[in-house]
Amino acid sequence: MDERIRLRLDVSYDGTDFSGWAVQPNRRTVAGVLVEALDLVLGAGTASGLTVAGRTDAGVHATGQVCHLDLPAAVWREHDGLLLRRLARLLPGDVRVRAMTEVATDFDARFSATFRRYEYRVTDAPWGAEPLRRRDTLAWPKPLDLAALNAAAAGLVGEHDFAAYCRRKENATTVREVTRLDWRRDPDGILVATVQADAFCQNMVRSLVGAMLVAGDGRRPVQWPGSLLSRRERSSEVTVAPAHGLALVEVGYPTDPAGYAGRAEVTRRLRVPVAEG
Incomplete structure (x- = not known):
């Protein structure tokens, strides 16, 4: 061969x-x-x-x-x-x-990954998204409070069962470890959520964003997104944020190539599918 x-x-x-x-x-x-x-x-x-x-x-x-x-x-x-x-x-x-x-031949783009990081862009400007950024920025119809968004995000960091935020797949776990979740407001006024975890189940990131946005505009208390972690099935109260605001910005791997195979073995033991957030 x-x-x-x-x-x-x-x-x-x-x-x-x-x-x-x-x-x-x-x-x-x-x-x-x-x-x-x-x-x-x-x-x-x-x-x-x-x-x-x-x-x-x-x-x-x-x-x-x-x-x-x-x-x-x-x-x-x-x-x-x-x-x-x-x-x-x-x-x-x-x-x-x-x-x-x-x-190395034991590098696996999927299973050797140590983290995936996404960003979600939102504008709360009354005129909506700038024309050149309309494909990657969600226009939100209400003013958003940065402190409230970050307070809501804080309750979602850590290892939890995110069943309330995931589209469940047969024989797949919904336990994930979110290592970073925070919001910033850039100089141009755009709000950007950064979400990082070892992996995400389907629709998880957009569901988290959807829950935080309604806390950020005052329609839900900031504790509400975190309170849903006690549920063991998908929450019908959570609206999945539109796809176009989301981007996968980085995938992390072991710094030493000798760690590729070991990381892949650990990941395979932990879960079956790795899907988009």
Whole structure:
């Protein structure tokens, strides 16, 4: 069998016109577009095993997505140094591969990850979102209080069962450890939530944001989002925030490549699916 090498791809995309990451029949997806471009450059099926760190849903963006794939070593030697620019010419403008790096064969974009960090952008300006940022910024119809948003966020940090905020999947845990959750208001007035965890279950980040926003505008007490953690099933009171305000901005990995396999083994024991927030 030909020797194969593993590549790490760092990917960015505007999720507006994609039906999410994962390949779906008759739908435009990030993985589908990426595989199509790779097949054109390398030959159909030459790249295999495309695996992503976080399967983002329709409309969700990424500035720091990570995936891996395997190539015959001879093909990589032939295209090394040229492949990135060839992909840039073929890929549509709403998805970019920003880096391609040869990594150890036990690197797993999904299971070797130590954390995923998302940001959610909201404007409470009375005129709404600026036209150039309307694709990645939610316009909120009421004034938002930064202190209230951060007070609501504080009650959600730590390891909890986030069943109230997740779309449950069979045989998958809803226990997650949120290591960072806070809000800031940038100089342009935009409110940005930063949410970091070892992993997220489906719709979790947008559900957390939806709960915090109604605390931030005063319709719910700041203790309310945290109080829902006592529930063991999805809460119908929580509105999932729209997808377009959310972006995956970073995926973390062990600093020592020797830790890839160990981290992957731990992650597989902890949970089955890793999905978009």
